Amino acid sequence: MLARVLPLEEGKDLLPRAQHKPFPLRIIKIFLLFLSLGVVISVLSVYTTRYFDVKNVILQPRLGLIQQCFTEENEFKRWIKPPSSSKHSMNDEELFWRASFVPQLKKYPHKRVPKVAFMFLTRGPLPLSPLWERFFEGHEEYYSIYIHSLPNYKDEFKSGSVFYQRQVPSQVAEWGKMSMCDAERRLLANALLDLSNERFVLVSESCIPLHNFSIIYQYLIKSRTSFVGSFDDPTPHGRGRYNSRMYPEVTLAQWRKGAQWFEVNRELAVKLVSDTKYYPKFKDYCRPACYVDEHYFPTMLSIETPNLIANRTVTYVDWSRGGAHPATFGKGDITEAFLKRIIEGQKCLYNGQPSSLCFLFARKFAPSALEPLLNITNTLLGFS
Ligand SMILES: *[C@@H]1O[C@H](CO)[C@@H](O)[C@H](O)[C@H]1NC(C)=O
Numbered sequence: 001m002l003a004r005v006l007p008l009e010e011g012k013d014l015l016p017r018a019q020h021k022p023f024p025l026r027i028i029k030i031f032l033l034f035l036s037l038g039v040v041i042s043v044l045s046v047y048t049t050r051y052f053d054v055k056n057v058i059l060q061p062r063l064g065l066i067q068q069c070f071t072e073e074n075e076f077k078r079w080i081k082p083p084s085s086s087k088h089s090m091n092d093e094e095l096f097w098r099a100s101f102v103p104q105l106k107k108y109p110h111k112r113v114p115k116v117a118f119m120f121l122t123r124g125p126l127p128l129s130p131l132w133e134r135f136f137e138g139h140e141e142y143y144s145i146y147i148h149s150l151p152n153y154k155d156e157f158k159s160g161s162v163f164y165q166r167q168v169p170s171q172v173a174e175w176g177k178m179s180m181c182d183a184e185r186r187l188l189a190n191a192l193l194d195l196s197n198e199r200f201v202l203v204s205e206s207c208i209p210l211h212n213f214s215i216i217y218q219y220l221i222k223s224r225t226s227f228v229g230s231f232d233d234p235t236p237h238g239r240g241r242y243n244s245r246m247y248p249e250v251t252l253a254q255w256r257k258g259a260q261w262f263e264v265n266r267e268l269a270v271k272l273v274s275d276t277k278y279y280p281k282f283k284d285y286c287r288p289a290c291y292v293d294e295h296y297f298p299t300m301l302s303i304e305t306p307n308l309i310a311n312r313t314v315t316y317v318d319w320s321r322g323g324a325h326p327a328t329f330g331k332g333d334i335t336e337a338f339l340k341r342i343i344e345g346q347k348c349l350y351n352g353q354p355s356s357l358c359f360l361f362a363r364k365f366a367p368s369a370l371e372p373l374l375n376i377t378n379t380l381l382g383f384s
């Protein structure tokens with residue numbers, strides 16, 4: 001058997017060798033063709049360059065054609081251009097790797113207008129979108145929008161909407177599980193692909209803005225810290241959820257809790273998408289009744305960058321009614337007095353100074369709240 005196979009293999013081997021001869025000639029012909037094309041084009045470009053009196057252009061005549069292809073690719077604009085679409089075919093591993101790129105020079109060589117990335121973490125529709133549309137109107141240069149929803153959800157936004165085609169490739173995210181943090185990191189990673197994005201705020205379909213765009217933008221852009229809620233909760237709902245197998249990456253004293261709805265700057269966003277130290281520990285040892293979305297980022301950031309987080313959130317929520325879920329506000333709750341109390345009656349630190357402007361967003365609002373909210377945006381929220 002073997003003896004019969006061998007000649008066949010040899011025969012196979014012979015074939016390509018026989019075909020080798022005509023190859024180099026064809027390659028040389030093609031090479032010559034390209035070379036002459038290159039010479040013609042470079043001569044032409046010398047001509048046009050002289051004609052238009054462009055100075056300091058170094059020409060390499062023989063590489064003219066090749067160079068032309070590459071100059072376009074290496075134009076500076078290419079490196080700062082945001083992705084043309086929120087869609088892409090990268091998987092998480094590829095996306096997170098790409099999103100972790102950081103320039104080593106701090107100073108940008110161009111006029112960079114920092115943007116706020118609004119990351120909507122939703123299941124499906126955005127019932128309060130008309131309110132947000134009003135909020136964003138006229139500020140196109142200063143924000144970008146990303147929506148993460150259930151993967152099979154098809155949004156119905158029209159081409160004029162700020163939400164049109166802003167859905168990022170999504171996967172199922174379950175409350176209290178690592179898939180929720182995965183979704184948040186996926187949103188961050190997608191938003192990081194746009195170099196102009198400087199602040200990254202996570203909002204839900206039941207969130208509303210409490211101020212006009214200018215106020216929120218200034219507040220975030222000028223802040224020296226990121227707004228991540230992070231505190232040491234000694235009760236069973238805090239320290240009680242710590243698992244000693246997270247040691248030594250996380251000790252009980254380092255264990256923190258905080259609301260899921262965070263706001264981070266670019267530096268911290270990169271840290272969150274490129275973390276490989278804490279991720280496996282939280283994935284393996286913080287499972288319900290340890291709700292990982294309340295612990296992973298607050299704990300990790302308070303260990304790694306304690307002075308870069310304000311330890312408070314900018315998203316108001318009402319836990320006063322008790323129970324496992326915060327209060328949801330509907331049509332009947334929306335009055336000027338109610339909103340004024342959230343907007344004005346607060347005390348916090350902002351850049352180390354006492355401030356009464358503490359919350360920029362609020363949740364949770366039912367779809368029925370939309371109509372009365374639209375009615376008072378003009379007078380109270382400062383946008384019409
Ligand atoms: C936030 O809390 C950490 C301790 O977890 C502390 O070191 C840090 O100074 C706090 N940040 C601010 C802005 O107060």
Ligand SMILES: *[C@@H]1O[C@H](CO)[C@@H](O)[C@H](O)[C@H]1NC(C)=O
Pocket residue numbers: 371372375376
């Ligand atoms: C809108 O606001 C006005 C007064 O500001 C009030 O009279 C009216 O009832 C409100 N409408 C709705 C739908 O809330």
Ligand SMILES: *[C@@H]1O[C@H](CO)[C@@H](O)[C@H](O)[C@H]1NC(C)=O
Pocket residue numbers: 212213214215381382383
């Ligand atoms: C935003 O609101 C503030 C305070 O309510 C107001 O002074 C400012 O003019 C508003 N900005 C715009 C662009 O409407």
